[in-house]
Amino acid sequence: MKNALLLTVLLALLVLMFQALYPATPTGSAGHAVSPPWQIEKLPDGHTRVFGLVPGVSTLAEAREHLGPDLNIAVIATPDETGTLEAFHDSFSTGFVTGKLILTMEADEASIAAMKQRSPKSDYMESSTRKYRLAAADMEAAQGLPIRAIGFIPSTHLDAATVEQRFGRPTERLKSGEDSEHLLYPDQGLDIAINAKGRELLQYVAPKAFAPLRELLIRNQ
Incomplete structure (x- = not known):
């Protein structure tokens, strides 16, 4: 009896050690693997892939297929701007980090303005920012749009030392x-x-789209 109990304990310890050394790869809600941020x-054609998506190439439909249908899709705008077409997930898990995922779609201002006009409903978010839900036809058309940028807001604080440990020294x-800085990794x-x-x-x-982003950051300093 004692030997059987000891064997059970040892097996449990071995399982725990294996899980610690070889943690399971996190998956999105669609069951696909999602790598940490x-x-x-780096892809042979010069693009990059993160979270299983390729900025500038992957479409909204591909993002929903990879990450699951839980992405909310809407035009996000303040009263004095046209806004951006975004797909977002408020509780996104990747690696051992959770946070908010924001996909900004490639859409011109005229198209976004028309989507706002056709929106069946809008809701306030933070302050005066509004979320304009898409009409059915616009939702279908948005599926083929490429992702211009991927944003991730981690739920835990990352200081500069932690960033360098994970991502390396910035260029x-x-x-x-006074309280903010941007760490740039153009490659x-x-x-x-x-x-x-x-x-x-x-x-x-x-x-290839990083230079315009850097110029915008410099202008907003």
């Missing part, structure tokens, strides 16, 4: 006010905004 795959740092198409008093933002774009 610091695993950025450049840009200050943005990976990645901008990490560090905020001492708020949430961090990881923004992924196609490497």
Whole structure:
């Protein structure tokens, strides 16, 4: 009896050790593997892949197939702007990090303005920002649009030391006010905004689209 109990305990310990050494790969709601935010795959054609998606190439339909149908899709806008077409997941899990996932779709201002006009309903989000739900025809048309940028807001705070440990030393740092700075990784198409008093933002774009993003960050310094 004692030998059987001891064997059971040893087997349980071995299982725990195996799980610690070889953790299961996290999956999206559609069952596909979702890599952590610091695993950025460089593709032969110059693009990158993160979370299983390729900025500038993957479409909204492909994102929903890979991550599941739980993505909310809407035009997000303040009163003084046209806004952006976004797909977002408020509780996204990747690796051992959870947070909010935001996919910004490639759509021109005229198309976005028309989507807002045809929206059957809008809701307030934060402050005066509104979320315009899409009409059925616009929802169907949006499926073929490519993803311009992928944003990830982790639920846990990331300081500069943690970022460098996971992503490596940035190519450049840009200050943005007293409490914020941007860590730039142009070869990976990645901008990490560090905020001492708020949430961090990881923004992924196609490497060839990084120069315009950097120029925008410099203008907003």
